[in-house]
Amino acid sequence: MELKKTVMSLADACGVSGDENEAAELALSFLKEYTDDCYIKNGCVVGNFGERCEGKPHVLIDAHIDQIGLIVTYITEDGFLKISGCGGIDRRLLLAQQVAVLGREKIYGVICSVPPHLSGDEKKVPEFSDICVDIGMTKEEAEKIVSLGDRIVFLQHCRELEGDVITGAALDDRCGVAAVLRAVELVGNEKVNCSYTVLFSTQEEVGERGAKIGVYDIDPDIAIAVDVSFALTSDDSEIKCGKMGNGCMIGVAPSLDRELSVQMMEIAAENGLPYQTEVMSGETGTNADRFSMNRDGVRTITLSIPLKYMHTPVEVISLADVENTARLIAAYIKGVK
Numbered sequence: 001m002e003l004k005k006t007v008m009s010l011a012d013a014c015g016v017s018g019d020e021n022e023a024a025e026l027a028l029s030f031l032k033e034y035t036d037d038c039y040i041k042n043g044c045v046v047g048n049f050g051e052r053c054e055g056k057p058h059v060l061i062d063a064h065i066d067q068i069g070l071i072v073t074y075i076t077e078d079g080f081l082k083i084s085g086c087g088g089i090d091r092r093l094l095l096a097q098q099v100a101v102l103g104r105e106k107i108y109g110v111i112c113s114v115p116p117h118l119s120g121d122e123k124k125v126p127e128f129s130d131i132c133v134d135i136g137m138t139k140e141e142a143e144k145i146v147s148l149g150d151r152i153v154f155l156q157h158c159r160e161l162e163g164d165v166i167t168g169a170a171l172d173d174r175c176g177v178a179a180v181l182r183a184v185e186l187v188g189n190e191k192v193n194c195s196y197t198v199l200f201s202t203q204e205e206v207g208e209r210g211a212k213i214g215v216y217d218i219d220p221d222i223a224i225a226v227d228v229s230f231a232l233t234s235d236d237s238e239i240k241c242g243k244m245g246n247g248c249m250i251g252v253a254p255s256l257d258r259e260l261s262v263q264m265m266e267i268a269a270e271n272g273l274p275y276q277t278e279v280m281s282g283e284t285g286t287n288a289d290r291f292s293m294n295r296d297g298v299r300t301i302t303l304s305i306p307l308k309y310m311h312t313p314v315e316v317i318s319l320a321d322v323e324n325t326a327r328l329i330a331a332y333i334k335g336v337k
Helices: 003-012 021-031 139-143 171-187 209-218 258-270 319-335
Strands: 038-041 044-049 058-064 069-075 081-086 098-102 106-111 132-134 151-154 165-168 195-201 222-230 248-252 275-279 299-307 315-318
Touching: 003 021, 003 165, 003 171, 003 319, 021 038, 021 044, 021 171, 021 195, 044 171, 044 209, 058 171, 058 209, 058 319, 069 139, 081 151, 165 171, 171 195, 171 222, 171 299, 171 315, 171 319, 195 209, 222 319, 248 258, 248 319, 258 275, 258 299, 258 319, 275 299, 299 315, 299 319, 315 319
Parallel strands: 058 195, 058 222, 222 299, 248 275
Antiparallel strands: 038 044, 044 195, 069 081, 069 151, 081 132, 098 106, 098 151, 106 132, 165 315, 248 299
């Protein structure tokens, strides 16, 4: 598996919450290289490994497949598209962005921006009601291609920076998807003392909805939620953030299984894998919150890849963190008792 190529191709696929088909189909094509028992159900990608049997745990390994984006709410008389957000969109970032509108065909546009010469208040962050997308069409032309409810993505493809660092618009959480695929490859056909299911879940960015229905259907004993978390930047605090390049962030929280957290740290140390501890005081804000409360409860842990500039078109990660997260997952699966 070419990890960089896999991460970048996944991140460049379109998959805004509730319309993840393109990204899901791509992820499924990768998963089919490792198991014949894989499919898409309720929009989520599912892959099963090993036979479930009494006395052996069943492990769920999840990463969400959806990304933040925009949705078309109205077409004005002048042909501009009114929009709203899908997921945690920061409105400060929107003006003058290039976008792709996923209508009956993919078309391109720009988010309107008032020139500074004409702006009355440069510090004001516009409301969604004040924001439009210019696709260069009349209303009649637009209505032939664009429907209300069509998704919009930022037109920002993955790029390589220095070393093993890459930037892109949907690394949250396609780098997690890639880490899970890499872990499956590392486990390979080795005989392990568990069965496990891979889940690439939908609609995490709008309330962990795919995780909730996925975990109910799969009903695991143990769940690993692979996501991203905040990497330290020049304007933030070391107390709140991990450090990019320093390994997987192992979650510790009241809503997570403490024994699993300690076990993951021990496995990382035994295998010479760098890791960081991510302490959360309540819920995690990830799919783990849905997994831990499934049915009569599931032992749950978060493993997070440090990421800079979350929920922007220029998210940044280190591929070494993706690889080390995958190696930690694989080591855990190989050592399950």
